[in-house]
Amino acid sequence: MKANVSKPGGKKVESLPPASxxxxxxxxxxxxxxxxxxxxxSLAGVSLTVLGMGGCSREAREEFHQKHFRELSPEERQSIxxxxxxxxxxxxxxxxxxxxxxxxxxxxxGYALDLSRCVGCRRCVxxxxxxxxxxRDPQIHWIRVLQMEKEQGxxxxxxxxxxxxxxxxxxxxxxxxxxxxxxxxxxxxxVCPVQATWQEPDGIVxxxxxxxxxxxxxxxxxxxxxxxxxxxxxxxAAGEMNSETHYLGNRPRPQGVVEKCTFCIQRTRRGxxxxxxxxxxxxxxxxxxxxxxxxxxxxxxxxxxxxIFKEDLNTQPKxxxxxxx
Amino acid sequence: MSTHPxxxxxxxxxxxxxxxxxxxxxxxxxxxxxxxxxxxxxxxxALGAFSWTxxxxxxxxxxxxxxxxxxxxxxxxxxxxxxxxxxGTLISAILYLLRASxxxxxxxxxxxxxxxxxxxxxxxxxxxxxxxxxxFYLMPYPNGRQLWPNxxxxxxxxxxxxxxxxxxxxxxxxxxxxxxxxxxxDRQKPGPVKWILSIASxxxxxxxxxxxxxxxxxxxxxxxxxxxVISVHSVVSWDFAMSVIPGWHTTIFAPYFVAGAILSGLAxxxxxLVPLRKVFRIEHIIRPFHFESMAKLLLFTSLIVxxxxxxxxxxxxxxxxxxxxxxxxxxxxxDHAVAFWTMVVCNxxxxxxxxxxxxxxxxxxxxxxxxxxNLGMWFERFNIIVTSLGHAYMPSRWGSYTMSLTExxxxxxxxxxxxxxxxxxxxxxxxxxxxxxxxxxPAPAKGATS
Numbered sequence: 056m057k058a059n060v061s062k063p064g065g066k067k068v069e070s071l072p073p074a075s076x077x078x079x080x081x082x083x084x085x086x087x088x089x090x091x092x093x094x095x096x097s098l099a100g101v102s103l104t105v106l107g108m109g110g111c112s113r114e115a116r117e118e119f120h121q122k123h124f125r126e127l128s129p130e131e132r133q134s135i136x137x138x139x140x141x142x143x144x145x146x147x148x149x150x151x152x153x154x155x156x157x158x159x160x161x162x163x164x165g166y167a168l169d170l171s172r173c174v175g176c177r178r179c180v181x182x183x184x185x186x187x188x189x190x191r192d193p194q195i196h197w198i199r200v201l202q203m204e205k206e207q208g209x210x211x212x213x214x215x216x217x218x219x220x221x222x223x224x225x226x227x228x229x230x231x232x233x234x235x236x237x238x239x240x241x242x243x244x245x246v247c248p249v250q251a252t253w254q255e256p257d258g259i260v261x262x263x264x265x266x267x268x269x270x271x272x273x274x275x276x277x278x279x280x281x282x283x284x285x286x287x288x289x290x291x292a293a294g295e296m297n298s299e300t301h302y303l304g305n306r307p308r309p310q311g312v313v314e315k316c317t318f319c320i321q322r323t324r325r326g327x328x329x330x331x332x333x334x335x336x337x338x339x340x341x342x343x344x345x346x347x348x349x350x351x352x353x354x355x356x357x358x359x360x361x362x363i364f365k366e367d368l369n370t371q372p373k374x375x376x377x378x379x380x
Numbered sequence: 381m382s383t384h385p386x387x388x389x390x391x392x393x394x395x396x397x398x399x400x401x402x403x404x405x406x407x408x409x410x411x412x413x414x415x416x417x418x419x420x421x422x423x424x425x426a427l428g429a430f431s432w433t434x435x436x437x438x439x440x441x442x443x444x445x446x447x448x449x450x451x452x453x454x455x456x457x458x459x460x461x462x463x464x465x466x467x468g469t470l471i472s473a474i475l476y477l478l479r480a481s482x483x484x485x486x487x488x489x490x491x492x493x494x495x496x497x498x499x500x501x502x503x504x505x506x507x508x509x510x511x512x513x514x515x516f517y518l519m520p521y522p523n524g525r526q527l528w529p530n531x532x533x534x535x536x537x538x539x540x541x542x543x544x545x546x547x548x549x550x551x552x553x554x555x556x557x558x559x560x561x562x563x564x565x566d567r568q569k570p571g572p573v574k575w576i577l578s579i580a581s582x583x584x585x586x587x588x589x590x591x592x593x594x595x596x597x598x599x600x601x602x603x604x605x606x607x608x609v610i611s612v613h614s615v616v617s618w619d620f621a622m623s624v625i626p627g628w629h630t631t632i633f634a635p636y637f638v639a640g641a642i643l644s645g646l647a648x649x650x651x652x653l654v655p656l657r658k659v660f661r662i663e664h665i666i667r668p669f670h671f672e673s674m675a676k677l678l679l680f681t682s683l684i685v686x687x688x689x690x691x692x693x694x695x696x697x698x699x700x701x702x703x704x705x706x707x708x709x710x711x712x713x714x715d716h717a718v719a720f721w722t723m724v725v726c727n728x729x730x731x732x733x734x735x736x737x738x739x740x741x742x743x744x745x746x747x748x749x750x751x752x753x754n755l756g757m758w759f760e761r762f763n764i765i766v767t768s769l770g771h772a773y774m775p776s777r778w779g780s781y782t783m784s785l786t787e788x789x790x791x792x793x794x795x796x797x798x799x800x801x802x803x804x805x806x807x808x809x810x811x812x813x814x815x816x817x818x819x820x821x822p823a824p825a826k827g828a829t830s
Contacts, residue, residue: 216775233774245533248517248539249518270535271450271508275450278773280773284447285439285510311510
């Protein structure tokens with residue numbers, strides 16, 4: 056498992072802070088009133104269903120009776136989207152759009168990351184947070200960067216996710232960002248008891264936040280630590296909210312559901328790169344269609360030394376690490 | 381009053397009338413101690429209900445859980461209570477089929493403990509999930525859109541296994557109760573209670589034909605319940621064994637969990653019965669011999685569990701898998717070493733004392749041992765769940781976990797709930813089977829007083 060990693064281009068980059076050791080955990084259990092209202096409404100929904108659905112708002116009723124995303128007819132989908140757009144726009148005070156762009160035919164998204172170039176600046180981590188509307192407090196980071204010793208190679212027992220020097224890269228270390236590997240054989244999908252998470256035709260593993268019951272089995276099953284739970288209501292300031300969203304991706308999440316990297320489904324299905332690819336200052340991150348024989352990903356797979364993380368678990372990732380230099 | 385020599389020395393010597401009198405005496409006017417206990421349990425249930433409400437409103441963040449350790453005390457309690465619910469059906473069904481006559485005096489109480497424990501366990505998955513109000517997505521309920529839960533998920537197997545076990549155990553329990561409900565009914569003055577009991581006893585008159593059908597049904601249910609004792613905890617163990625987490629992903633989990641469940645169930649039955657026989661003065665019915673038999677079974681399952689602990693470590697070393705090895709170094713030396721050593725000492729070391737016949741025959745000693753096993757089995761589940769999740773594949777997902785006050789409230793509430801159900805049961809229905817006690821005695825001689 057030793058990786059022989061050569062030096063990155065010599066340029067020093069300012070590093071951004073790591074996630075705190077308790078990232079994603081509520082510090083004090085406190086939260087805004089809005090979330091409790093939501094939870095309360097849903098609870099009330101249950102009780103009132105029994106009582107013949109008396110004085111419950113129409114929206115709450117509709118949300119409670121909403122079908123699984125893959126079971127919706129086009130009309131039902133449209134009505135749900137307009138309900139969500141109305142709700143989000145009111146909450147964040149701007150025009151929020153919720154896309155449902157389907158997977159393009161003949162597409163399997165793949166990702167490659169150059170371990171020899173990555174300097175561990177964590178720009179991707181924060182670009183991802185901004186793009187995908189993760190909770191700021193408690194923090195949720197879909198990408199975690201591991202600092203590894205060059206002496207040890209890829210050895211997670213000698214890896215540090217909490218490194219925090221003024222400048223990166225540090226002498227003697229290399230950096231390995233880990234995010235959802237979009238496995239072809241995803242252990243997380245297999246264990247979900249309610250089919251709230253599944254693999255789309257273009258290979259992206261997605262979550263229907265309206266169907267997730269929050270049992271956290273997928274988090275236990277994922278060997279990459281790629282899934283994150285909303286321990287309380289995610290806090291997201293209106294000013295920081297990215298209003299271009301996708302139903303299966305970065306739309307605002309409720310309390311008590313699991314979320315994960317979707318290769319920026321709201322961007323990539325419209326022909327753009329994921330936010331982490333765009334922001335990377337060293338060009339370590341490559342993204343494209345695995346089925347395109349002339350694509351960059353295929354070139355890398357053909358010509359570079361490829362490392363598949365935790366290959367022995369047979370998860371068959373579509374995320375490849377390589378040594379470019 | 382004449383006494384009759386019993387066929388079975390171990391069951392004591394009684395007349396039919398004495399059996400009726402002594403067992404039905406438990407249904408009399410409750411004493412002050414009983415009411416105080418009932419009040420305590422009610423208080424704990426109120427605490428649990430309050431904590432759960434707080435958890436639902438605020439989100440799972442009010443527990444000590446975090447992204448590293450996403451399953452904690454709630455799942456620990458779930459497995460703990462399902463485990464407790466194993467001794468009852470083992471004693472009532474398996475020992476019935478094996479014709480172990482010593483089960484007669486104790487099976488009813490054990491069976492009740494089983495049902496109440498499984499009913500308690502069933503609450504925990506609901507408490508654990510992030511969105512309680514959509515918990516029904518887990519059930520394969522009939523709907524117009526052919527949408528099923530994911531049958532590949534061990535969690536769905538779990539829902540099915542536990543609810544099947546609860547249903548069959550409850551039916552078996554109820555079938556066994558029919559003649560006794562009739563006995564209670566016959567002593568009631570006319571009124572609403574008698575009316576309810578008449579319905580519950582399904583018109584039992586004790587005729588020859590009724591007994592014939594009853595015995596056939598009882599054997600059938602015993603046969604149906606027996607495989608479930610094995611299957612339910614095997615399925616619970618697969619919740620863990622089916623995922624690739626080091627320390628979980630192992631083939632010994634099913635037998636290891638079943639043995640552990642029976643161990644903890646027997647311990648709980650001993651914990652309950654030692655004070656019960658004293659308070660209700662039925663020491664001559666539930667006798668030291670019964671405890672000795674249970675103690676032997678407890679020792680046997682404890683040896684299996686101890687062997688499983690050793691096997692896990694051997695395989696972790698022998699496999700050469702760095703992640704597996706790392707978890708098994710972490711368990712006895714890491715953040716939760718106390719849980720690990722409590723588990724080993726309470727489950728695999730202290731029960732070895734039962735090898736001494738003096739200890740086996742002392743109720744006081746067995747009571748203390750059973751308390752230790754209860755504690756140890758709780759920590760076994762805690763150890764398996766928390767240390768594996770907190771030290772698995774990713775250093776960004778390594779972390780520790782401490783129970784929050786909310787979780788303590790919920791856990792205490794679950795104990796209150798269990799004992800509340802049990803206390804209500806012993807006042808409402810005979811805690812020892814009258815019919816089976818009589819069955820085990822020789823028929824009364826001509827001219828005897830009863």
